[in-house]
Amino acid sequence: MKGPLFYSKILLFGEYGIIKDSKGLSIPYNFYNGALKMDKNPSEEAQQSNKNLQRFTEYLSKIDKQLVVFDIEALQNDVSTGMYFDSSIPQGYGVGSSGALVAAIYDKYAQNKITVLENLTREKLLTLKAIFAQMESFFHGKSSGLDPLNSYLSLPILINSQENIEATGIPTQSSNGQGAVFLLDSGVIGETAPMVSIFMENMKQEGFRNMLKNQFIKHTDACVDDFLKGDIKSLFKNTKQLSKVVLNHFKPMIPAQFHELWKKGIETNDYYLKLCGSGGGGYILGFTPDIKKAENALKDYKLEVVYNF
Structure with a gap:
């Protein structure tokens, strides 16, 4: 069977x-x-x-x-x-x-x-x-x-x-596009339940709730709209903002050894990292306007391209 x-x-x-x-x-x-x-x-x-x-x-x-x-x-x-x-x-x-x-x-x-x-x-x-x-x-x-x-x-x-x-339908991939979405293997297994409970605990604080509404959700919604419309320039702008918000407010969900790497991507614009699922390990999701640059900057890690722009 x-x-x-x-x-x-x-x-x-x-x-x-x-x-x-x-x-x-x-x-x-x-x-x-x-x-x-x-x-x-x-x-x-x-x-x-x-x-x-x-x-x-x-x-x-x-x-x-x-x-x-x-x-x-x-x-x-x-x-x-x-x-x-x-x-x-x-x-x-x-x-x-x-x-x-x-x-x-x-x-x-x-x-x-x-x-x-x-x-x-x-x-x-x-x-x-x-x-x-x-x-x-x-x-x-x-x-x-x-x-x-x-x-x-x-x-x-x-x-x-x-x-x-x-x-929904998503824009057709461009097979020779330089821009890409990729998975970065953190080499650590993530557990969903503890991450969700950290999030739920944070939600009890008014400041965190406001950040979620005014920053995290605002940029997330914009990213979804940009991606579906195929507005790549705006997508990268919003993904960068989202990457910053996650680094500042979702630190426990990012394995400690990736904090610097995360920051470096935002500073160099070579790539922007975000959580893939609940975080805490597993894959990290990356967006880059130039996959060659990202591969070079992340040459010590295993990348899997999942979508080309």
Whole structure:
């Protein structure tokens, strides 16, 4: 048995802000993927994944039936015969490893599921997002449901606000463009839950809330608009501002050894770094007007280009 593939995702803009109704833009990243599988001789990783699926199945059996009904019997049978999630998506890297798993389980076991082929009204997208948020909270404590939604639909998703999301098109990549979005491997695994709780703790302070609204969300929204319009000049201006705001106010989410590198990018304009997902490790997202310059400035690190301007 081998299920369909579900891809990783990259939240280009909106990390943390979407909790407080900023815009967001999430795109599928086909470099990594995962699928449900069974093997006669499972590896150690497969056995570990199977154990996680046992716990997840237990959790899904108690999920609100008004929201979603699963064929729990079929799921329990498959898990008891060794089903696991075979994935190349790195865990704790902010590219949606649990999201792809949630999408795969929903696709195979949900009854009366909303399929990718039907007319995806805003209402259906919000229903899917609510189901996925409930499912994924098993892994993170609190989830927006966005990662699994992206993985399930394999389409770019524009978040206008928590109650207003839509599948969207993004400008075609320019294969020989100098400008690029890239992933920088921090070499450290990030944990989502502790980062989110630091953020929630900060939200209790009025100064932090004001900064979020007047700076972070303002620049995030502008970046999303610029990206979708293909206004690259304005995009880099706003990404630079966003990078500054994150360095000044989200320090705990940036691994300490990257603080200087982050600052250097802002000062030289060779690249601008931002959080990829909740931060704390995993990938860091970079934007550069000139990928050659960025590669040179970051030559000690592993970069993966995900989009060319």
